[in-house]
Amino acid sequence: MKLLYIEDNADAAADVTALLARAGSQVVWEKEGSAGLRRAAFEPFDVIILDRMLPDMDGLQIVERLRSSGVDAPVLMLSALGRSSNRVEGLDAGVDDYLAKPYEPEELMARLKALARRSEGRSHSAIFIYGQFECHVKARTAFRQNQHIALSPKEFELFRYFMENAGETVTRDMLLRDVWGMNFDPQTNVVDVNIGRLRRKLEQGFEKPALETIWGSGYRLTQGH
């Protein structure tokens, strides 16, 4: 993945650059909004990571100008402004995802990968197949090793989300945002409980786990064998 990171704080930029370099991605860092805009206009990137509070301009302005100038690379806003209202503003302005600092490194990676996948258009299939699992989007049915699994409507949404992000870490924040439409953490174990219920249904009658817990960050769908 080739990423552009627009961030005025050198320490923050170094942390993210090191994290992404370890994952094999190439990061171009710009510390000013105007320089970042110029760079994004002339160079293709898989994802743009953008700080919100930059010295020369607001991150939201940058997104609007990127979109108006035809740059359609997905934008993840990585900001110290992490309140629910800040996230709503960011998404309204046109960012594709919003992650508040401090962040879990795995969560940042998971979200960047999800954005890259989304921009490649891999999320629009009618049937997802991953290992032993099948998800038929139109019929809203789930299968493991050709065996139908009865899921409630919300459980199906959860399963579909895991299938869309098959093999990748899915964080609690991602699930809350994309499955339940919530951009805040309810501070209780509601997500874990719902995942637990889905897990029981996916694993009933099978020996191998369907979902694995990624300690401290989220969950990942296994191939089932």
Add this chain to the structure above:
Amino acid sequence: MPIEPSGSLVKRWVRAAIGITVIALGLLLAVTIMQSWRASESALSQAVDTDMAGLVDIYASGGLDELKLRLGDRTALATLDGRQPHYMLGQVGDQIIVGDQGGWPPLSPTNSEEGFVTLTDGTNVYARATRLAPELDLLVAREYAPDTAAIQRLAAIFLATAGAIVLVVSLLGWSVAKRLSKRITTISGAFREAELGGEPVLDQSAPRDEIDVLAAHSSRAIARCAALARTHRHMTDHIAHEIRTPLTHLENRLVSWQRATDNPAERETFERGRQDIRSVVTMLDSLLDIAASEARVGDCTGLKDVNLSALAESLVELYEGSAEEAGITFRTQIAPGVVLRGEQMQLTRLLSNLLDNALKYVPRGGEVRLVIGAGPVIAVSDNGPGIEAALRPFVFDRFRSGTPSQGTTSHGLGLALARAIALRHDMRIALMDSDKGAHFVIKPHALWDQEGDSA
């Protein structure tokens, strides 16, 4: 919500002014006509009495024949004032000796009665009858048609003038009302625009009158509110930025150290440090959210129609698993199609906070109930240990909390945020009296007031 008046004060005043003008002019017309009529009656009476006195003298000095002669002369005369005279001389037994009428009008000569009468030929007159001798009666009458015509002309001129005055007053009044209404609407519009996030500027140059002064003060108040909102926003953003940024670096260092060590105890210590950082960030966000919600009471920016019923159903799906796992019965009663103008995410958070609270404090075997009704009315109740009496008055204050039943932690900000979000949506949250457990109700101020009035 836009505030629309049920009527216009200025227009009401103008309508009242026109009404008062019409009534005053009507009364003036009535008094004028009455006075004119009385003056006419007095003049007629005087003319009749003078005529009568002269004829009585003639009869006394010249006798009946002389009187007949003079009556004939006077009947033939045409008066200058147009009040044509009529005379009748009759004998007892209705025999008319002199006069052009077929019968005696209903005036008693015995009492020397006078008044308005109609003669047998239909002529309206003012007349007096008197008894000259035991068997001789005299009637003197004057027509008053010219007086009636004069009064009618006077009334017509008066009505035309009054109509013109009312018309001028109306046109002037409506013009003033329109101008006043326009100027006041401009000021109201500025406040409305400010509510929707704009920063309107009203003309403050050289105030001509009180309304210009009001506009100038309003403009300054709006600008001051906007500046306060901006400052508040910048302040909270910078507080968040300046606290979160070093915490991010600190957490990144903890992550690096955590990865670098194989010692489980050290890993656990670093993890606790990271959890503490998350806890501080969560508390900071909650405090800033409360401050932002409180600062935006009455601010209509970002408000949309939110389907509260659908929102609640979605949250029920999220929470029913947790309730089941915790051995708590989760009952719901959600009326369909309850819509509220608000911020979807804030309302989600409001309900989520109340449900989180209930699930945190209710022990296994307990029950939590969520009710959404028209109004809207939101109620979350449980049969847990409830709120201790000493805490009840302060339960919506910051950093106030009871002891959770399942070992979960709390900053004591959830209910303070719920209260702030309710206020932001023109509603009020209250902790109701209940025999067991906690019972929270949220509804618009108007519904609470109605309940208070009917209580």
